[in-house]
Every structure is written in C-alpha cells, then in structure tokens.
Amino acid sequence: MQLPVLSLLILAFTSVISAQSFLPPALPLITRSPYLNAWSDIRALKPNNWPNFWTSNHTLGWSGFIRVDGDLYEWLGAAMSNPTLKFTLADGKKKDSATVNDVIITPTRTIYIMTAGAVQFNVTFLSPIEPDDVVLQSFPFGYVFVDVNSSDGAAHQVQVYSDLSGEWLAFANNVPIQWETSTSPVIAHSAKMSSQNKLQENSNMAQDATLYHATNPGDGVTWQTGGHYGLRGWFLDHGSLNNTQDTTFRNIEDNFPVFAFSHDLGSLTGAKSFVYAIGLARNPVIRQASGSGSFDLPPYWSTKYKSVDEGLQAFLADADNAKARAIKLDGKIQTDAQKISPPYSDVVSLATRQTLAGVETVVGPSNSIFMFLKDVGSSTRVNPVETLYAAFPTFLYINPTWCQYLLEPLLQYQSSSRYTKSYAAPDLGPSYPAADGEPDANALRSIDDTSAMLIMTWAHARFTGQQGLLNTYYSTLQKWAENLISSNALSPSGGAQSADGLDMNNMTNLAIKGIIGVRSMAEISHTLGKGDDASKYQNQASSWVESWKTQAFSGGHLTATYGASNSWALMYNLYADKLLGMKLVSDDIYDAQDKFYAGQVLSSSKFGLPYDSNAVNSVKSHWTMLTAATTKDTGARDFFIKTVRDKALDSDNFAAFPTSYNSQDGKSISGRASPAQGAVYGLLTLNLESKLAGLSGNSGGSSGSKSNTGAIAGGVVGGLAALALLALGILFYRRRKSDNQPRDYEEGKGTLATFFSRGGNRSGHGSGNALDDYHPEPITMPLATGHSSGFQSQSSYYSPVDPYGGQPGRMSYSTSAGSTSNSGAQMLPLAPLRMHNADNMDYQAPPLPRKGDLARIHGTPSTEDIARHNANSDTLPTSPSVGASSDASQLRFEVENLRREMEEMRSRTMYEPPPQYT
Numbered sequence: 057m058q059l060p061v062l063s064l065l066i067l068a069f070t071s072v073i074s075a076q077s078f079l080p081p082a083l084p085l086i087t088r089s090p091y092l093n094a095w096s097d098i099r100a101l102k103p104n105n106w107p108n109f110w111t112s113n114h115t116l117g118w119s120g121f122i123r124v125d126g127d128l129y130e131w132l133g134a135a136m137s138n139p140t141l142k143f144t145l146a147d148g149k150k151k152d153s154a155t156v157n158d159v160i161i162t163p164t165r166t167i168y169i170m171t172a173g174a175v176q177f178n179v180t181f182l183s184p185i186e187p188d189d190v191v192l193q194s195f196p197f198g199y200v201f202v203d204v205n206s207s208d209g210a211a212h213q214v215q216v217y218s219d220l221s222g223e224w225l226a227f228a229n230n231v232p233i234q235w236e237t238s239t240s241p242v243i244a245h246s247a248k249m250s251s252q253n254k255l256q257e258n259s260n261m262a263q264d265a266t267l268y269h270a271t272n273p274g275d276g277v278t279w280q281t282g283g284h285y286g287l288r289g290w291f292l293d294h295g296s297l298n299n300t301q302d303t304t305f306r307n308i309e310d311n312f313p314v315f316a317f318s319h320d321l322g323s324l325t326g327a328k329s330f331v332y333a334i335g336l337a338r339n340p341v342i343r344q345a346s347g348s349g350s351f352d353l354p355p356y357w358s359t360k361y362k363s364v365d366e367g368l369q370a371f372l373a374d375a376d377n378a379k380a381r382a383i384k385l386d387g388k389i390q391t392d393a394q395k396i397s398p399p400y401s402d403v404v405s406l407a408t409r410q411t412l413a414g415v416e417t418v419v420g421p422s423n424s425i426f427m428f429l430k431d432v433g434s435s436t437r438v439n440p441v442e443t444l445y446a447a448f449p450t451f452l453y454i455n456p457t458w459c460q461y462l463l464e465p466l467l468q469y470q471s472s473s474r475y476t477k478s479y480a481a482p483d484l485g486p487s488y489p490a491a492d493g494e495p496d497a498n499a500l501r502s503i504d505d506t507s508a509m510l511i512m513t514w515a516h517a518r519f520t521g522q523q524g525l526l527n528t529y530y531s532t533l534q535k536w537a538e539n540l541i542s543s544n545a546l547s548p549s550g551g552a553q554s555a556d557g558l559d560m561n562n563m564t565n566l567a568i569k570g571i572i573g574v575r576s577m578a579e580i581s582h583t584l585g586k587g588d589d590a591s592k593y594q595n596q597a598s599s600w601v602e603s604w605k606t607q608a609f610s611g612g613h614l615t616a617t618y619g620a621s622n623s624w625a626l627m628y629n630l631y632a633d634k635l636l637g638m639k640l641v642s643d644d645i646y647d648a649q650d651k652f653y654a655g656q657v658l659s660s661s662k663f664g665l666p667y668d669s670n671a672v673n674s675v676k677s678h679w680t681m682l683t684a685a686t687t688k689d690t691g692a693r694d695f696f697i698k699t700v701r702d703k704a705l706d707s708d709n710f711a712a713f714p715t716s717y718n719s720q721d722g723k724s725i726s727g728r729a730s731p732a733q734g735a736v737y738g739l740l741t742l743n744l745e746s747k748l749a750g751l752s753g754n755s756g757g758s759s760g761s762k763s764n765t766g767a768i769a770g771g772v773v774g775g776l777a778a779l780a781l782l783a784l785g786i787l788f789y790r791r792r793k794s795d796n797q798p799r800d801y802e803e804g805k806g807t808l809a810t811f812f813s814r815g816g817n818r819s820g821h822g823s824g825n826a827l828d829d830y831h832p833e834p835i836t837m838p839l840a841t842g843h844s845s846g847f848q849s850q851s852s853y854y855s856p857v858d859p860y861g862g863q864p865g866r867m868s869y870s871t872s873a874g875s876t877s878n879s880g881a882q883m884l885p886l887a888p889l890r891m892h893n894a895d896n897m898d899y900q901a902p903p904l905p906r907k908g909d910l911a912r913i914h915g916t917p918s919t920e921d922i923a924r925h926n927a928n929s930d931t932l933p934t935s936p937s938v939g940a941s942s943d944a945s946q947l948r949f950e951v952e953n954l955r956r957e958m959e960e961m962r963s964r965t966m967y968e969p970p971p972q973y974t
C-alpha cells in the first residue's frame with residue numbers, strides 16, 4: 057500500500073494517452089452558426105456516412121475521396137456504395153472506405169486520423185473560436201485541413217477530392233439553386249437558392265444563405281461544378297477535374313449539382329497539406345425590433361470586409377494562424393478542464409463548439425456589437441433567457457465581454473417603449489432570425505426570467521469591470537428587482553411560478569434564484585454608488601434567504617417545493633450564489649445538500665438524476681453540470697460529469713449531444729446541439745476573478761463563517777479521525793524516508809513546498825475566497841490496478857495532469873511560513889472529517905473521509921499543529937532540498953495520500969466503467 061502511488065498513477069496516465077476513448081456517435085464537423093451546423097454519424101467507425109444537419113433529418117451532401125496509386129478510398133460521405141455511381145476499377149486496384157484509426161475531439165476541432173493504403177492522412181475540421189477578435193468570430197466559415205503523408209517513405213501517387221451539394225441550402229430538395237465559381241485570388245464555389253426568402257427558415261435551415269466551398273489555387277489543383285455522378289466518377293477514374301462550370305441551373309436534387317475540388321499531390325514521399333474553407337453566409341443576419349422600428353442587422357465581419365468574397369479570402373489566407381490559435385485555445389481549455397478530470401475535459405471539448413454555434417454576431421445600433429442566440433435544438437426562439445442562462449458560463453470563460461453583446465439586445469428592447477411589462481420577457485421573439493420582441497410576454501415565467509436577467513447582467517459587470525449596462529439600464533433592472541419583490545419571489549406562485557417546464561407553487565430552486573436576483577440588484581446599486589437601493593435589496597435578500605432556509609430545508613436536504621419533504625431537485629441555481637461569491641446560502645445547507653447528492657447518485661439511473669423529483673426520468677445535462685459546480689463533494693461532482701459523458705457517448709440514440717433525455721434509456725427529449733450545453737463551463741468559472749468589489753469584496757464572500765454548529769460537532773468527531781490519520785501519515789512518512797526511495801512528488805514544480813507557498817504571493821484574491829473550497833483537489837488519486845482492457849479505467853480518470861498546474865488564481869492555501877493574518881488559521885486544526893455514510897456502501901471498510909473534506913485539509917493545519925506533532929514524535933529528518941516547512945508539507949502529503957487511497961476505495965465501488973468502443 058505504501059507503493060509509489062504516483063508511479064502507479066503515471067502508469068495509468070500513460071495508458072490513457074495511448075487509448076483514445078471518447079468517441080460520441082455524433083461528431084461536430086463544422087459548427088459555426090445555427091445554420092452552418094454539420095455533424096457526422098461515426099457509429100460504424102467508418103467515415104462513409106453522409107454528414108447531416110444537427111437535426112439529423114437532413115443529409116448534407118459532402119463527399120470525400122482519396123486515390124492512392126489508383127486504389128480508391130472514401131473518407132467522407134456515402135457515394136461510393138451507390139451502384140449508380142460509375143467508375144472503373146483498374147486491374148488489381150481496390151475500392152474501400154478509408155480506415156479511421158482515431159478521432160480526436162478538442163473544443164474547436166474534430167480530427168480524423170486515417171489511413172488509406174500506404175498513405176496516412178488526417179482531416180481536421182476546425183470551427184474557430186476567436187476570443188480576441190469579434191470580426192473573426194463573426195465569420196460563418198470553417199476550415200478543413202488535410203494532412204497527407206507516405207507511411208512507408210516510398211513514393212505514392214495521391215489525389216484528394218471533396219465536394220459539397222446544394223443540400224446545404226434548403227430543407228426541401230426540390231428547390232431551384234444557382235451557383236458560380238471564381239478562380240482568383242482563391243478558387244471559390246458559391247451557391248444559393250434562386251429565390252431566397254430573406255430572414256426566414258424552414259425546418260431550421262436558412263432560406264437566405266449562400267454556400268461557399270473554397271481552396272487556394274496551386275499545382276495540381278482542379279475544380280468543377282456539375283452533376284454528382286459525373287464529377288465523382290470522373291475523379292475516381294482520372295484523379296482530376298476539368299476546371300469547368302455547369303451552367304444549367306436546376307433543383308438541388310436534379311442530378312444533384314456538386315461543387316468540387318481535386319488536389320493532385322503528385323508523387324508523395326513525405327508530408328503535404330492543404331486546406332478548404334466552407335461557409336454559409338447570410339446578410340442581413342437578424343431583423344431586430346427596437347423602439348424606433350425594425351432593422352436588418354448585417355454580420356459583424358461586414359465592418360471590415362466589403363463582401364463575403366473578400367472575407368473568405370482573408371479567412372483562407374489566415375488558415376495557418378487560425379489553426380495555431382485554435383491549438384492554443386484548445387490547450388488552455390483542456391488544461392483547465394483536465395484539472396477537474398479527463399472525463400470532464402471530454403465533455404467540455406464536445407460542448408464548446410455547439411454552444412458558440414448557437415450564436416451569430418452582428419452590427420447593432422450605432423455600430424455596437426450584438427450577439428443573437430438561437431434556441432437550437434429546443435425551439436426557434438431568439439435569445440431565450442433560460443438557454444442563455446445555461447450557456448452563460450461558456451461566455452464568461454471565453455470572453456466575458458461577449459456577455460454584454462448577448463444581454464444588450466434583450467435589455468435594449470425591454471427598455472424601449474415597445475415593451476411595457478414590469479418583468480423580464482423570456483426571449484426576443486419566437487422565430488429566429490426575427491428578433492421582433494415579445495411585447496405580450498406573459499407572467500408565468502417572470503420570476504425565472506427576471507432573476508436570470510439580473511444575475512447575468514451583474515455577472516457580466518462583475519467579471520469585466522464594465523459598468524455600461526448597469527448605468528444605461530438601471531431603471532429597467534430596478535423595475536425588475538421591484539417586480540421580484542412585489543410578486544414575492546420567495547414564494548413563487550400566483551401565476552409567476554413556472555420554470556423549466558415545471559409549473560408548481562413554491563419551488564425551492566426558483567425561489568433561491570429570485571433571491572439571488574434581488575441580491576444581484578443590490579450589487580448593481582452598490583456598484584453605481586446608490587447606497588439606499590443597495591441596502592434595500594441586500595436586506596430584502598438577506599431576510600428572504602433566512603425564510604427560504606426554514607421552508608426549503610427539510611428531511612436533511614433542500615426539497616423541490618416547500619414542505620414536500622420527499623421531494624428533491626438539482627439545485628442548480630445555487631451555482632449563481634457560488635459564481636458571484638454571495639454566500640447567501642450558508643455552508644451548513646451546502647454541506648447537507650452535498651451529502652444528499654452523494655447519496656442520491658448511488659441510486660441514479662445510467663444517464664443520471666432527473667433535474668427534479670417531479671420531472672420523472674427527465675435529465676437535463678445543463679442543469680446537471682451547473683449542479684456539479686455547486687458541490688464540494690467530488691464524488692458526486694464526478695458522478696454528475698460521468699453521467700453526462702455517458703450520454704455524450706450513447707450510441708444507441710443518435711443525436712447531436714442533446715441536453716434533455718430520459719434517465720433510463722437515454723432517448724433524447726430535446727436540446728440537440730443546444731447552446732445550453734455551455735453550462736459545462738460552470739466548473740471552470742468558479743475561479744474567475746472579480747473586477748468589481750461588490751458588496752462582498754473582490755473575491756466575493758470573504759472570511760468564511762464556518763461557525764455553524766454542524767461543523768463544530770462534526771469537527772469534534774472528525775478531529776479524532778483526523779488525528780488518527782495524521783499519526784498514520786507520520787508512520788508512512790518515516791517508512792518512506794527510511795526506504796530512501798526517490799520521491800517523485802518532490803520534483804519540479806509539483807513539490808508540496810511550492811504548492812503551499814503559492815497562495816502567499818497572490819494579491820486581491822485572499823485565501824478567504826469562498827470559492828477556494830471548491831477547487832478541484834490538486835491530485836486525485838485512484839489507484840488502480842487492473843485496467844487490463846486498455847480502455848481508460850476508472851482510476852485513470854484522476855490522473856495527475858500537471859496537478860499544481862502553475863495556474864495562478866487556482867490555489868490559495870495559506871503557506872505555513874508565509875501567511876501572517878489568515879483568518880482560516882483560527883479554524884480547527886484539521887478540517888472536520890465526517891464519516892462516510894456507510895449505509896450506502898456494499899462493502900466493509902474503515903470509515904472513510906468524504907471527498908469534500910480533502911481539499912480543505914491543505915489550508916488548515918498550522919505550523920504549530922505540525923510542530924506539536926513533530927515534537928511528540930521523533931525528530932523528523934530534514935530534507936536537504938526543501939525548506940524548513942517541507943517536512944510538515946510532506947507529512948501533510950502523506951496524510952493526503954492516505955485519505956485519497958481510502959477515497960479511491962470508496963469511489964471504486966461507486967462507478968462502473970464507461971461504455972467501451974471496440
């Protein structure tokens with residue numbers, strides 16, 4: 057047991073890297089807008105399926121071939137198996153689909169790693185995310201990079217083909233289209249419906265879009281437009297195209313016109329690359345109603361480029377840089393996400409693109425930037441508030457300034473004379489892309505939407521430091537806060553109580569959202585120096601929350617509705633309390649709720665817990681992920697993540713990563729490709745640094761008020777267990793010393809000394825930060841043995857991916873040497889160790905610490921405590937390389953290890969291995 061825990065881990069980790077295992081049935085290919093949203097069905101592990109629109113009821117003709125010394129392989133689409141496609145297979149040559157060896161999914165890219173005979177080639181579908189450049193972000197274009205290499209070093213004749221059909225332009229295939237090709241400075245095919253319907257869609261597809269398929273000219277590059285059988289057959293026979301246009305415009309399905317390229321790479325001995333751009337452009341993008349009328353808003357890229365052609369040329373010229381930026385952004389996101397866990401990183405990687413693809417960026421009034429979000433997957437509503445609320449964490453993480461672009465269209469319309477209600481509307485209209493407003497918004501969802509608007513508006517200000525929205529829309533925001541008070545958001549009922557499709561009185565989760573909404577108004581007033589308003593709303597929120605506690609907490613947990621002690625719900629709105637550092641809800645409630653979740657997940661169905669006990673079998677991944685961000689119980693948190701990942705991998709129910717599905721069989725209910733999936737970023741936003749002091753200080757809710765009786769009682773019991781652990785730790789420590797083994801955990805930046813000192817030199821982010829309790833554990837440890845299948849075993853979920861991360865702002869544990877005035881040091885010497893609820897365990901084991909306790913132990917033992925223990929035992933040998941505090945640190949580390957090993961025993965009983973692809 058005293059085995060080099062870390063070495064085991066490293067072993068486990070290595071096996072993860074070699075076994076790529078996250079392969080959802082629906083893969084995002086290019087997703088950059090609600091309309092440019094192409095997915096692929098990869099369940100057969102073959103590329104030869106037709107790509108589909110996100111709805112998965114409309115094929116997007118997209119065909120890819122590669123010829124290798126006359127052998128013919130298909131790398132995208134299903135043309136080759138159609139007997140009507142005529143081509144000649146020369147003697148001894150073969151036709152086949154390319155072999156997909158691996159698929160890599162990053163936040164911006166889907167990469168097929170393939171072989172075709174003696175050629176190794178990768179196709180990278182890149183849907184850029186450009187946090188630093190709104191012009192680039194507003195491009196409705198994606199890249200397809202093709203990297204080809206001879207795998208045996210010998211020379212091979214290689215030609216690559218790609219075409220798009222008119223199916224990208226309309227849901228109905230009996231629609232006439234027209235097209236043209238320009239050949240300089242880039243070769244660009246474009247196609248559109250002959251008769252467009254401006255700002256209208258049909259079955260979710262735009263009726264006014266122009267499709268682009270472009271590449272750079274060069275040696276061996278040929279192009280053609282024409283009937284699908286003719287072009288594809290010709291390429292398969294000749295490895296080239298004719299550089300000619302088909303001028304007989306016709307219906308999409310009438311000898312399907314396709315827009316094609318061929319790249320003859322010649323005699324290939326090493327690596328070669330080229331890139332395509334694919335686009336689906338519209339102008340105008342949105343019709344927006346404001347006080348003074350309705351306006352057609354152009355795409356934001358039009359502020360810099362006069363035409364789509366010009367924009368597309370710039371886009372193509374920027375391909376290499378765009379790829380480099382994407383790799384960098386992916387690296388940042390994945391590094392951050394891996395610190396929670398690899399399964400979490402998987403889910404984040406899949407969810408990111410679809411979240412951003414729900415949004416289009418346009419030129420708003422007075423050349424401002426507006427973003428419009430379509431309720432993709434659930435409805436056609438414009439800027440739906442509950443979806444925006446779910447997706448918000450992604451925007452806070454990617455670039456919080458963008459939150460303004462999303463909120464302002466809502467704020468502006470509802471501050472205009474066109475809107476007369478005293479509460480916030482649920483959206484800007486039912487029919488994207490027409491943001492006509494909802495002048496008659498009814499009150500049923502008013503508490504939910506009004507609270508969400510106040511919370512989001514405050515979150516934007518808090519994390520950007522920008523007060524513009526607060527100033528401009530203060531009276532609207534205040535009107536909304538007053539509405540929450542007058543409609544008594546504490547007891548949602550009387551026709552304002554609906555949320556999440558549930559329509560019950562006194563829903564706990566909705567009530568706390570209302571309270572946080574009012575408290576957000578207090579923060580807003582405070583920020584603008586309106587002290588009277590601030591006190592009023594702060595007092596209101598404080599008194600409400602006391603009342604809420606007594607009504608909402610029953611039977612050891614928060615109930616779904618007041619007084620229904622057998623009911624429960626995922627209290628995802630507490631995420632806002634955490635995000636905004638309000639500490640409205642006290643730790644004893646959080647602790648109890650954590651404990652409740654930890655028990656609840658043990659009886660979860662395969663695809664997770666319903667979001668409310670009244671919503672039988674109905675799981676919502678976005679609320680699940682926000683809930684995961686509210687809990688300190690890493691076991692429960694990881695379980696929530698696991699169930700969402702399991703759904704992402706659910707190959708029995710093909711759907712573009714939906715947000716709403718049945719907990720038992722995984723069948724989608726709604727939310728395919730929904731931007732609400734952006735809630736996965738909840739966990740990554742808890743460390744965001746506040747740019748405004750707010751009522752609770754920069755770090756939000758400082759100076760932990762842990763003086764509740766529960767914690768103290770727990771501390772007495774737990775303290776004993778902690779002492780026992782500490783003693784054991786000392787034992788281990790000494791044994792390890794005498795073994796004289798190299799300790800890998802001392803090496804490099806991962807030393808405990810650096811770990812503990814990190815918090816000391818951070819400014820403006822004191823160790824009293826409420827959020828610090830919710831940091832992922834620095835190293836989580838499972839040990840595992842027996843991951844024989846080569847598949848990622850449970851244990852490897854917790855690999856030490858740069859555990860200390862070099863990430864400022866993440867750790868703020870006080871150093872025993874450096875911290876002078878850490879109020880945390882007044883706390884119990886060791887965090888209370890509560891016993892795990894052994895009733896739920898099906899094995900006999902010593903009492904286990906709860907995962908949630910692990911994180912806290914770092915901050916709590918003081919130098920004195922350690923010294924006292926040291927004095928009581930033999931003097932511990934001093935390590936030559938680390939300073940005086942290192943022994944204490946190492947000791948803590950041993951204690952930590954022990955706890956983790958015990959923890960792992962617990963978690964091994966909790967999990968089943970994830971589904972396996974073979």
Ligand SMILES: *[C@@H]1O[C@H](CO)[C@@H](O)[C@H](O)[C@H]1NC(C)=O
Binds near residue numbers: 176205
């Ligand atoms: C394809 O991707 C794999 C994995 O990243 C890489 O090892 C290989 O070199 C790439 N092949 C080409 C031709 O770029």
Ligand SMILES: *[C@@H]1O[C@H](CO)[C@@H](O)[C@H](O)[C@H]1NC(C)=O
Binds near residue numbers: 327
């Ligand atoms: C191409 O393949 C050769 C081996 O045939 C290898 O040395 C080289 O690194 C590969 N290049 C890329 C970019 O994959």
Ligand SMILES: *[C@@H]1O[C@H](CO)[C@@H](O)[C@H](O)[C@H]1NC(C)=O
Binds near residue numbers: 111113259260
């Ligand atoms: C295709 O799917 C979308 C989204 O589910 C739906 O709105 C549309 O009605 C469907 N169209 C048909 C013809 O089934």
Ligand SMILES: *[C@@H]1O[C@H](CO)[C@@H](O)[C@H](O)[C@H]1NC(C)=O
Binds near residue numbers: 286287290298
């Ligand atoms: C390409 O050009 C040749 C020679 O003019 C012609 O016979 C052939 O049909 C053309 N192929 C296609 C697909 O248009």
Ligand SMILES: *[C@@H]1O[C@H](CO)[C@@H](O)[C@H](O)[C@H]1NC(C)=O
Binds near residue numbers: 561618
């Ligand atoms: C909601 O809760 C309040 C306060 O506890 C109570 O007075 C009221 O009767 C409840 N409303 C309903 C419809 O249950």
